[in-house]
Amino acid sequence: MQIKVVKNILDASRRIAAENRALFDQHGIYVINLMSSPGAGKTSLVENTIRTLQNDFGIGVIEGDIQDSYDAERIGRLGVPVVQINTGGACHLDGNMIRETFTNFDFAAIDLLIVENVGNLVCPAEFEIGENAKVMLLSTPEGADKPAKYPLMFAESKVLLINKIDLAPYVDFDLDKARRDALAINPDLEIFEISCKTGTGLEQWLEWLRQKIASVKKR
Amino acid sequence: MHELSLVHSLLELIDEQAAEHGFSRVNLVKLSCGRISGVEPQALKFAFSNTIPGTLCAGARLELDILPLKIHCFDCDREIYSNNADPTTCPDCGGSRVMVCSGFEELQLVELDVD
Numbered sequence A: 001m002q003i004k005v006v007k008n009i010l011d012a013s014r015r016i017a018a019e020n021r022a023l024f025d026q027h028g029i030y031v032i033n034l035m036s037s038p039g040a041g042k043t044s045l046v047e048n049t050i051r052t053l054q055n056d057f058g059i060g061v062i063e064g065d066i067q068d069s070y071d072a073e074r075i076g077r078l079g080v081p082v083v084q085i086n087t088g089g090a091c092h093l094d095g096n097m098i099r100e101t102f103t104n105f106d107f108a109a110i111d112l113l114i115v116e117n118v119g120n121l122v123c124p125a126e127f128e129i130g131e132n133a134k135v136m137l138l139s140t141p142e143g144a145d146k147p148a149k150y151p152l153m154f155a156e157s158k159v160l161l162i163n164k165i166d167l168a169p170y171v172d173f174d175l176d177k178a179r180r181d182a183l184a185i186n187p188d189l190e191i192f193e194i195s196c197k198t199g200t201g202l203e204q205w206l207e208w209l210r211q212k213i214a215s216v217k218k219r
Numbered sequence B: 001m002h003e004l005s006l007v008h009s010l011l012e013l014i015d016e017q018a019a020e021h022g023f024s025r026v027n028l029v030k031l032s033c034g035r036i037s038g039v040e041p042q043a044l045k046f047a048f049s050n051t052i053p054g055t056l057c058a059g060a061r062l063e064l065d066i067l068p069l070k071i072h073c074f075d076c077d078r079e080i081y082s083n084n085a086d087p088t089t090c091p092d093c094g095g096s097r098v099m100v101c102s103g104f105e106e107l108q109l110v111e112l113d114v115d
């Protein structure tokens, strides 16, 4: 007997993500899922973002790493609530792992939740965690061919931050190619060129983020 | 990298179908996904054949239909099916003024053959 089915394999995990999202919406929390290859500057961006916004908004952070808690310690020093998830080998975060951190947060005091995903340019893009936006970093030393080679993450993201722009001249980063290819994959992608070291471009990113937080904020 | 967890989700979906349709044996599982969806066919098949012993799907065949990558090239001014791994280059003219139209479709269960 043949049975026509047509079911998405990720449906079950989507359902969990949708439940997380409903909870975030209820509390007026804007959630970003930060993705990049290892070392592109995710934690540096989180630090910069916290320093500038923490006087105006309540911020919480979830740090996803395969093992260790270096990044959570960096964030903890800034005095914001942070929870470390160790995936124990898994290459991405999923909605279930996010849900298990909820008891550690006082959602009433949070306007922005930043989730730093595992450093990996491939599979974090396949999974939803209940975020409002996937935000990805591409750092200039990685090369401008990354959109062409790893299209899915560029397709799934709302924002592309081209980081380490201070290094672009030294590593022959072809900015036009990176932009063109990223937009060929995702015409709606918002692109900001930034440096977490010099601060270049961060104000534009933070303005984008401020507006998003304000649009869901309830208190 | 996480094909094993995809296979577990797939087997759960098939269990639900078994409860609904009352079958006890699966001969064929047909899946589909886009060419640039991130799914690795070899890894998926390997994970499947390693997981199915002792389940409803024991001995079942897995077929994966890869949906094509389609781009629009603004220089050729038309839509083109591409076999390139690189979706940002036109396979005909080599140009890069393109837009990706399809190829990102997620992994789906589309058909089962059961007894």
Ligand SMILES: Nc1nc2c(ncn2[C@@H]2O[C@H](COP(=O)(O)OP(=O)(O)OP(=O)(O)O)[C@@H](O)[C@H]2O)c(=O)[nH]1
Binding pocket: A036, A037, A038, A039, A040, A041, A042, A043, A044, A045, A071, A118, A119, A163, A164, A165, A166, A167, A194, A195, A196, A197, A198
């Ligand atoms: N020159 C320069 N270096 C940067 C910039 N942003 C980050 N770095 C450096 O890049 C290195 C990695 O930065 P992290 O912020 O730890 O990167 P990450 O993406 O969090 O790394 P993982 O969590 O290990 O994947 C550090 O040595 C940073 O100081 C930048 O804009 N310019």
Ligand SMILES: [Mg+2]
Binding pocket: A042, A043, A044, A071, A116
């Ligand atoms: Mg980090």
Ligand SMILES: [Zn+2]
Binding pocket: A090, A091, A092, A123, A124, B001, B002
């Ligand atoms: Zn993964």
Ligand SMILES: [Zn+2]
Binding pocket: B073, B074, B075, B076, B077, B090, B091, B092, B093, B094, B095
């Ligand atoms: Zn062409």
